[in-house]
Amino acid sequence: MSALRQIAFTLNGRAVTADVAPHHTLVEVLQEQFALYGARESCAQGLCGCCTAIVDGRAVSGCLYLAAFADGADVVTIEGLADRNHLDPVQEAFISCNAFQCGFCTSGFILMTRQLLEQNPDPTDDEIRHYLSGNLCRCGTYPDIINAVHAAAATLHKE
Amino acid sequence: MTPFELQEPDTLAEAITLLDPDDPAVRPLAGATALMLMMKAGLFQPTRLVSLRRLDDGLRHIFIDERGELHLGALATLSDIERSALVAEHAPAVTQACHTLSNVRVRNVATLGGHLAHGDPHMDLPPLLLALGARARAVGPHGERWIDAADLFVGYYQTSLERDELLSEIVIPSPEPDTHATYVKFTALSADDWPAVGVAAAARHRDGVIVDAKLAVSAATERPTRLPAVEAALRGATVCADTIESAAEAAARSVEPLADLRGSSAYKREMIRVHVRRALVTVTRS
Numbered sequence: 553m554s555a556l557r558q559i560a561f562t563l564n565g566r567a568v569t570a571d572v573a574p575h576h577t578l579v580e581v582l583q584e585q586f587a588l589y590g591a592r593e594s595c596a597q598g599l600c601g602c603c604t605a606i607v608d609g610r611a612v613s614g615c616l617y618l619a620a621f622a623d624g625a626d627v628v629t630i631e632g633l634a635d636r637n638h639l640d641p642v643q644e645a646f647i648s649c650n651a652f653q654c655g656f657c658t659s660g661f662i663l664m665t666r667q668l669l670e671q672n673p674d675p676t677d678d679e680i681r682h683y684l685s686g687n688l689c690r691c692g693t694y695p696d697i698i699n700a701v702h703a704a705a706a707t708l709h710k711e
Numbered sequence: 712m713t714p715f716e717l718q719e720p721d722t723l724a725e726a727i728t729l730l731d732p733d734d735p736a737v738r739p740l741a742g743a744t745a746l747m748l749m750m751k752a753g754l755f756q757p758t759r760l761v762s763l764r765r766l767d768d769g770l771r772h773i774f775i776d777e778r779g780e781l782h783l784g785a786l787a788t789l790s791d792i793e794r795s796a797l798v799a800e801h802a803p804a805v806t807q808a809c810h811t812l813s814n815v816r817v818r819n820v821a822t823l824g825g826h827l828a829h830g831d832p833h834m835d836l837p838p839l840l841l842a843l844g845a846r847a848r849a850v851g852p853h854g855e856r857w858i859d860a861a862d863l864f865v866g867y868y869q870t871s872l873e874r875d876e877l878l879s880e881i882v883i884p885s886p887e888p889d890t891h892a893t894y895v896k897f898t899a900l901s902a903d904d905w906p907a908v909g910v911a912a913a914a915r916h917r918d919g920v921i922v923d924a925k926l927a928v929s930a931a932t933e934r935p936t937r938l939p940a941v942e943a944a945l946r947g948a949t950v951c952a953d954t955i956e957s958a959a960e961a962a963a964r965s966v967e968p969l970a971d972l973r974g975s976s977a978y979k980r981e982m983i984r985v986h987v988r989r990a991l992v993t994v995t996r997s
Contacts, residue, residue: 598744617743
């Protein structure tokens with residue numbers, strides 16, 4: 553049972569393969585086989601958002617997502633946002649608003665903010681709080697995160 | 712998680728043949744979010760899981776048929792349902808309930824079928840589907856059958872589905888005109904917690920008299936539960952504070968809330984009274 557199977561998927565724009573067991577999670581495979589540590593397991597229950605990855609355009613909790621399900625999918629992690637010279641506008645906004653302290657939750661918040669702004673380009677404070685309610689920041693930078701979301705929205709409007 | 716074998720059939724018929732009616736360690740798997748929690752906690756150690764994600768049967772459909780009934784494919788994700796304009800128009804209470812159901816990432820992956828077949832009394836949509844008079848289509852080795860939502864949930868994490876039966880779709884009947892429905896979720900620990908009490912109500916009234924009412928309670932009870940005696944007392948009653956208060960009182964008395972870390976049985980009984988009242992006020996507002 554539990555034999556390894558090869559899965560093929562797109563990871564941050566690059567075609568890749570990985571040998572995974574059925575019980576491996578996406579976050580395990582990203583870390584152990586691709587040395588991508590931006591998505592990390594924290595609560596392990598899908599509640600905190602630290603393991604967020606984007607699969608086929610939708611945010612998932614990498615700790616509750618079987619790696620086998622990534623076969624054939626388009627996977628984006630925080631490491632895939634910036635090009636060689638430029639950070640993503642959401643990343644820039646989190647820096648300019650000091651929207652993190654230790655940074656452990658930040659990749660999840662940034663990926664979720666991108667999803668939010670794709671669906672709702674000009675969210676209110678309440679809409680931001682509601683959408684990001686599945687992401688936890690134990691340093692308590694929430695007011696700065698809300699500022700960063702507004703700042704990123706303003707930048708994206710200008711582009 | 713302990714290792715297991717994973718099968719990914721292409722058709723519903725093939726998936727059913729891979730299930731084992733006698734082996735609880737073999738189970739179907741859709742979005743996997745709820746089952747993953749059980750596997751990580753060691754509460755469920757499968758030998759084999761049958762993934763439904765590759766099924767080509769189109770079980771993500773959302774449409775309204777010629778009779779005005781809303782069909783929701785069992786493999787539609789909760790996000791598909793949350794964002795569907797058809798659902799918002801035909802069953803706005805379902806859209807409303809989806810907004811506060813778990814979080815965005817879980818809704819993106821979890822499916823309606825899994826949400827129901829898991830049999831967890833804390834799930835948000837079951838009480839609402841009871842109040843909306845929904846039914847489920849189940850497919851097994853000997854064909855398909857319809858199950859009233861009220862008959863789907865038979866106990867704590869127990870449904871009336873056989874081990875080798877799969878849900879294929881849920882149908883919500885066309886509501887009578889002027890029916891209002893709502894789902895009230897009360898969380899005791901934090902705003903985003905699982906509900907300590909869930910209450911769903913659907914009602915219509917004419918000239919100040921309640922014509923029809925359906926009421927269901929969940930989360931505090933071992934399974935989502937319709938309250939037919941309370942519904943019967945509401946039918947024909949005048950829309951007023953006394954009617955609603957006595958219905959809330961009767962609802963609270965008619966169930967046995969389970970005590971857990973979200974509150975004692977007595978506390979949950981009181982919260983049922985409060986939230987049944989609030990739900991009935993909402994659905995009888997003109």
